Amino acid sequence: MAPKLIRSLALMAMFFMPIQASAVLKVEITGGSDSALPIAIVPFGAEGIKAPEDITSIIRNDLESTGRFAPLDNQDLVSRPTEQSQVNFADWRLLRSEGLVIGKISSQDGENYQVQFQLFDVYRGQQLAGKRYQVPASGLRALGHQIADVIYETLTGEKGIFSTRLAFVTQITAGDGKKRFALQISDADGANPRTVLQSTQPIMSPSWGPDGNQLAYVSFENGKTEVFVQQLQSGQRKSVASFEGINSAPAWSPDGKKLALTLSRNGNPEIYVMELANGDLIRVTNNAQAIDTEAVWSRDGNEIYFTSDRGGRPQIYKVSANGGRAERISFEGNYNASPDLSPDGSKLAMVHGANGGFYIAVQDLKTGAMQVLTDSGRAESPSFAPNGQMILYATEQKGSGVLAAVSVDGRIHQRLSESGTVVREPAWSPLKK
Amino acid sequence: MKHPIVQTLLAGGTSTILHILLFLLLIFSFDMPTDIRQFGQPEVEIVQATVVDEDLVLEEMARLQEAEEKKRAAEEERQQKLDEQLEKTQDELARKEQEFLDMQERAKLDAEKLKQEAELEQQRLKELEQQRIEQEEARKQAELERQQAEQAKQKAEAERKAAEEAKQRADAERLAAEKAREEAVAKRKAEEEARRKAEEEAKRKAEEEAKRKAEEEAKRKAEEEAKRKAAEAEAKRKAAEAEAKRKAEAERLAAEKSRAEAEQALQRQLDAEAEQRKQKRIAGVLDTYGLQIQQRITRYWTKPANAEAGLLVTLEVKLIPGGDIRSVRVIKSSGSEIFDRSAENAVYKAAPMPMPSDPDAAQKIISEGIEIYFKPE
Known part of the structure; x- marks a missing residue:
């Protein structure tokens, strides 16, 4: 009797329960393809x-x-x-x-x-x-x-960067054996290059003003390092830093009113901030035992990332744009230099030295995780595309400097210039305003 | 004896006739002097009649009018004198006629004289006559005055009588008015009385009617109540019967139902067991099928490069029996149009989908569709 009762109850319960299979078939897709x-x-x-x-x-x-x-x-x-x-x-x-x-x-x-x-x-x-x-x-x-x-x-859903421009320095060796340096600008695909400055002396570190209409760069034309700011439309230029010692690594503040510079006017290369309107300088770093250089601004203009060997080996640090105590940012490996900040301020691209080679790496500033993106071993001068999806850099191919780009996830690699000329020190322009 | 009126007439006529004769005499004396004889005869007779009647008149007069006797006497006396004069004159005339007859010659001579004398006489006569007329006039006036007095007296009497009559008439009218008023009061009282009686009668009748109706109503109600009670009793009886019938029917139905339910329960139990086996089978098929779908769509999903973990889009996919897409609908968007589109495209690209070989499972897929979640890791 008892088992029969239980069986009846169970059956009754079943009538009142929704049948499980009445739910729609549910399928979850998580993987997907990373293909193009x-x-x-x-x-x-x-x-x-x-x-x-x-x-x-x-x-x-x-x-x-x-x-x-x-x-x-x-x-x-x-x-x-x-x-x-x-x-x-x-x-x-x-x-x-x-x-x-x-x-x-x-x-x-x-x-x-x-x-x-x-x-x-x-x-x-x-x-x-x-x-x-x-x-x-x-x-x-x-x-x-x-x-x-x-x-x-x-x-x-992201901004296209095909109408932006690249700035870079080319070096050719003429028939007389003399070297010719040129500051050039090309389309984003490397095509259509045009020269904005020529010199028999080295040109270095071009840096785009935030409006995309002016460049700051270092020129040795006067026999020493000197920082110039040049208007691209008119060709007009102006020397903004020709202090005693080193004048190098200019970087525009996001509002375009200041220039961060590496100056050794006081003996040791330090980071300074110059007010462009009047040339006033603020010394940002003060570490006589180390080289502080290659400044890059945070997106809000309050902080500066830079390279310093104050720890013995070059690493990336961060300091207030008004000076103060610096904070180390990079920890992977024993060589990290030449930082560039992604347009959204979330990632830092850098040259990462490992196993005797130099690679483009990107570090997530939130998690600290670093990902190496290139494998050639001779990469330098990373520069984010203005949509943050690609990183432009210089590398060597068959003994010649060329421009290349890699996607921030490392999947996409591009070669932007043919070998034959030495191309170095690239910088990706901001989006056209 | 002669009648007095005749005598009066004779007396009055005597002088008149005399005057006429005298007048004729004068005329003939001048125009027809040859007819002398006829003229003398009538004169003699008239004189005689006058003498005879005189006494009679006097007597009569005295007897009739004693009140005016004096006046009459004077009148009589004067009349007598006149008569006497007249008699004398007549005598004179007779004598002169004698003389005229005797002395015609002389008459002629004396004609003028005569004529003058006649005229004089005439004048005197006229005066006399005038006197008499005047006396007559006075008498007539007195008579008239007497008559007028009499008339005034009569008029006063008439007026007195009229006043008396008016008074009587007024009294009569007053009495009539009084009588009419009394009659009106009486009439009104009578009418009031009649009305009161009519009202009393009506009231009495109404009361009677009401009483009658009340009695009828009571009777009717009593009848109705009786009927109703009878009907109620009937209804109750019927209801009781029906209830009993219904109960019996319900018990029968309940018995039938419980029997049927028992059968149905058994059938359901069998069906449910079969359904359960079927659902279990379908569920097993669908588990496998879900994996197939998942693999196929994953293969076709070109995940956007910037698709970050945390994005989730839910699609409802309906298929047609061959496995082709009937519809793809975004049930819950990820918020990224591009991510949603990539998921939809993955489904489209994966079509035609494989279909389960189990027809129940395939039918279920087709009728209910598939929910697909895209959530990059």
Whole structure:
């Protein structure tokens, strides 16, 4: 009797309990693929003209260079629409392409060009972005970068950096055996370089003003180290620091009103802050036993990161911009130098010495964790891209200095310049204002 | 004896006739002097009649009017004198006629003289006549005055009588008015009385009617009450019957129901056991199927490079039997449009999805869909 009763109760309970299987099937996805986003970039229709620039290639290279996008090969394109009415989204879905870029170029006179493009979400069949431009022939390349910026920002949610610029120093050895130094500026992809300063003496440490219109740099042109500030538009320049001893490593404060400098005017290289309006100096570090150099400002302008060997070996420290006690930041290994702060202030890029080599590493300032991003062993002068996704640096290839970039996660590596000239001391410009 | 009126007439007529005769005499004397004879005859007869009647008149007068005897006497006397004069004159005339007849010649001569004398005489006669008329006038005036007095007296009497009559009439009217007033009062009283009686009658009738109605009402109520009680009793009886019937039916139904329930419970138990086995089987299939889906979508998910741990998007995915996508819907967004899109694209790219071979499980997937959570680690 008793077992039967229990069985009945159990059955009754079952009637009143929701059946477990009535819940929808639930699936959790955590892994995902870190691979690049598949995107189809259809060559823009040219409508019977031969444009002086291949805009489609500029866009494709820009996007591909970030490692975030995997453009389909041209031979894999199922069709080549140039207008929305020609697009059959199902085709592009079969290719598993998430984005589709189409466009058109036309010109009446070969001087002025009309360019339009559209970016589609293939799976929803929706336009995500679309613009129409009119530019002179000389502006086509810049327009390609601009369109790549729009596509990049639309699909990643981050600012594109394809319209920014790079500053760097080149060194050539002329036929007479004399060296020629040049301060140059190029597009973000390394193309289109133009010289802003030439010298037979070394040029070092270019630093972009926060407005992107001026550079500070060190020039030996007068037989000693000297810091200049040069307006890029007018070419006008001004010597701001030519003190006794070393004048080096200029760094702009975020508001553009001050320059942090390394000066040895009092015997030992120390960090100073100069008020640009009147040249007033504040001494920030005071450590006669050590070299303090390579200042970089915090985003709020209240602190300065710098390299110091006060601990015996070069490490990164942080100090108030008004001076005071410095705090050590880097602890991994016995060599960390040349810091650069990410635009969001969360990471510090640096040159990390290990095993006799020098690598680009990035340290999370919150956790202190450091990640080495490069493996060449000869990297120097890291500089964050203004969107914080890439780090530009100089390295050596076949005995020649070249520019390279690596994504902050270390997955993407790019070479920005061909060998043949020695390229060093790169600096990535801020975003265009 | 002669009648007095005739005598008066004769007396009055005598002088008149005499005058007429005298007048004729004069005329004929001048126009027809040849007819003398006829003229003398009638004169003689008239004189004689006058003498005879005179006494009779006097007597009569005296007897009739003693009150005016004196006046009459004077009148009579004067009349007598006149008569005497007249007699004398007549005598004279007769004598002169004698003389005229005798002395025609002389008459002619004396005609003028005569004529003058006649005229004189005439004048005297006229005066006499005038006197008589005046006396007559006075008499008539006296008579008139007497008559007027009499009339005034009569008028006063008439007025007195009229006053008397007016007084009587007024009295009569007053009496009539009094009588009318009394009659009106009487009438009003009578009417009031009649009305009072009518009211009393009406009241009495109304009371009677009310009483009658009340009695009827009471009777009706009593009847109704009786009916109602009867109906109630009937209803109660019926209800009791129905209740008894219902109870019996309910007991029967309950017995049936419990029997059916017992059967159903057994059936349910069997069904439930079968369902449980089925759900268990489906659950097992779905466990495996979930892993398949997870692997496939993971393979197709291009996780955004900047996708940080902590992001979570929930999608509801509906499939069609072949495993293709019917719909993908963001149930709960991660807040990042790009992250959400990457998850949706992963689902689209993974299609067509594999489908379980168990038809129950496949049906369940199709009808209920799949919830997919994307949460980067």
